[in-house]
Amino acid sequence: MSKIKIFSLGGLNENGKNMYVVEVDSDIFIFDAGLKYADDKLFGIDYILPSYEYIEKNLERVKGIFITHGHEEHMGAVPDILRDFPNIKVYASRFSLKILKEELKADEVKADENNLIELKPNKKISFGKNSIFPISVTHSVPEAFGYALNTVDGTIVYTGNFMFDPTMVDNYKTDIGKLAYIGKKGVLCLLSESVYAEKPGFTSPKHRVDSVFSELVNKNDGRILVNIMQADIYRIQKLFDVLKDKDRKVVILGRRLEAIVKNAINKGYIDFDIKRISSISHTKDKGVIVLISDEREKPFSNMLRITSGYDKFVRLSEKDTVCFASPIYDGLEKRAADLFDEISRLGSNLVILESKKYLENHASSEDLLMMLDLMQPKYYFPVIGEFRHQLANANLASKVGLNKENILLKENGFIAEFENGELKETFDKVKTEDLLIDGKTSDDIGGLVLRDRESLGDNGIVMVSTTISRKTKKVLAGPEVITKGFIYVKDNQDLIKEIEDITLEVVKDNTKNNYTDFNSIKNDVRTKLSKHLYRKTQCSPMILVVVQEI
Secondary structure, eight states: OOEEEEEEOOOOBBBSSSEEEEEEEEEEEOOOOEEEEEEEEOOOOOEEEEOOOHHHHHGGGEEEEOOOOHHHHHTHHHHHHHOOOOOEEEEEEEHHHHHHHHHHHHTTTTOOGGGGOOOTTEEEEOTTTTTEEEEEOSSSSEEEEEEEETTTTEEEEOOSBBOOOOTTOOGGGOOOHHHHHHHHHHHEEEEEEEETTTOOOOSSTTTTOOHHHHHHHHHHSSEEEEEEEEOOHHHHHHHHHHTTOOOOOEEEESSSHHHHHHHHHTSSSSOOOOOHHHEEGGSSTTEEHHHHOOBBTTHHHHHHHHHHHHHHHOOOTTTTEEOOOOOOOOOOOOHHHHHHHHHHHHTTTEEEETTTTTOOOOOBHHHHHHHHHHHHOOOHHHHHHEEEHHHHHHHHHHHHHOOOGGGGOOOTTBEEEEEETEEEEOBOOOOEEEEEOOOOOSSSOOOHHHHHHHHHHOOEEEEEEEOOOOOTEEEEEEEEEESSOOOGGGGHHHHHHHHHHHHHHHHHTTTTOOOOHHHHHHHHHHHHHHHHHHHHSSSSEEEEEEEEOO
C-alpha cells in the first residue's frame, strides 16, 4: 500500500498559477506550472509565479512536470523553472511542447531537448509501480490532456481545463470511453476544475463564436483588429473559417503569435492557406484582418501600445473595428474598461464578446456533474479557481451523493494525505508564496520592494543631502532637499526650509568632539522628519538621507 499526499503550490483560491503536486511514497509528480497576471495594485509587477522552493528541496524525487495544455495559467511558469532547474523533465502533447519551445526561445532559456518529452493520448508511461496515462479532453487548444496517475491504491485523476462538446472532433475531442474505463477501474481522488462551477447547464454551445465572427467580417468592410489569446487555437480557427471564402488578407502582429499560428497551420492544427498570411507591412491595407495577442506577462500590452500611438505599424481610425475575442481576467476589469474607453474615443467600432454570453471552454455545472458520473471518485478535490468556485464545485459533488467528509476544500499548501486508500487527518502544510516577477529577471521582487513601491506611489519621496568637512566637521554644502511625488516645491518653501533646519540641527548634534556619527545622523533625520512631515501634511513620504565628508 502507498502513502499519498496531494496539495497545491498554486491555483487554489485564485485565478491562474495552477501547480498541483501528488506524492506517491518517494515519487513526486507535478501537474501544470502556470503563472498569474498581476493586477493594477501590484505596482509594476508583470506576472506572478508559484514559489518552487518545494521543488528545489526535493529535486531528486521529482519525476516530471505534466502539462495539460499550452495556456499561460497552466504552463507559464515552466520557462522560469527550467532556467533554475534545467534537468527537470517536462511532459506534454506535441502541440503544447511546440508552444513551450517558442516560449523558451523567446525568453532565452536553454533547455535540453531530451527533457522535453512528447506524450500521446492513451499511451501509458511508467515510473516503477506508478504510471501516468494521458487522456484527451476538449478545450480551446488542440491536444489538451487530463491525467490519470495510477497507483496501487487507486487512480488519481487531474482534469485540467475541459468541457463536453460532441461537435469538437479530432484534436479537440474528449475521449469519453477512456474516462469511463478509468472510472470503472476505481478512482481514489478526482481533481476537477472549478472556474465555471456556478454556471448552470453545459458550457456547449455557449462557447461557440461562429456567428459573432461571421457578423464581424460580413458587416465591416474596413480593417478589423482582433485581440485574442496566443494559444486560443479554436477561436482562431473559427475566425479563419469565416475568412476562407473572403478575399481579405491576414496580418499577425507579434512574433510569438505569428510563430504559433504558422506552426499550427503547417502541422495541420489550423486549416487555412498559409499564403494568405501577409507581412506586417500590409497592416494599412483596406479590409485587412490583424490578429493581436498579449505578451506573456502583460495583458493588453500590444493593444495599449496601439491606442497610445506608439505602435510603428498600426494607427487606429474611425474606419477600424476592434474585436476583443479573449476573456477579461479577474482583477483586470478596470484596465480593460479604460482601454475600451480609449478605443471609443478614437472613434473605432468596438466589439466585445460578453463573458456571460460567450463562455470559454471550461466546465460548467453539468460538465462537472458528467465528469463526476464518469469517474465515480472516492474523494473529490475541487481545483482551479477562486474559493467560491471551489465551493460551488463541492456542492455539485454533494448533490450526486458524495459524502461531505470526502470532499476536500483546501488552500494552497495544505496537504490531503492518504494511507492504504483512506484519508488521514493531518495539519501538515507545505510553504507556499507568490514570486513577484518584474521584467525579464526570474528573481522574486519580494514584499519589501512592493511595500516600498506602494509607499512611493501613495506619498512620494523626500531626499536630503548634505556635505561635511572632514577636518572641521562643519557643513560645507546643503542641506539640499529634493522631493518627488510629495509636494510642489515652489508652493511650499516654508516646509522646505523647516526640513533644512531640522537636518542642520541633527547634523550639529552628531558632530561633536570632532567625530561624525553617520548612522545617528541618518536615523535621527528620518525619525524627526517623518514626525514633522506627517504633522504638517498627514503624509508619510519615503525619506532618503545622504551625508558625505570631504
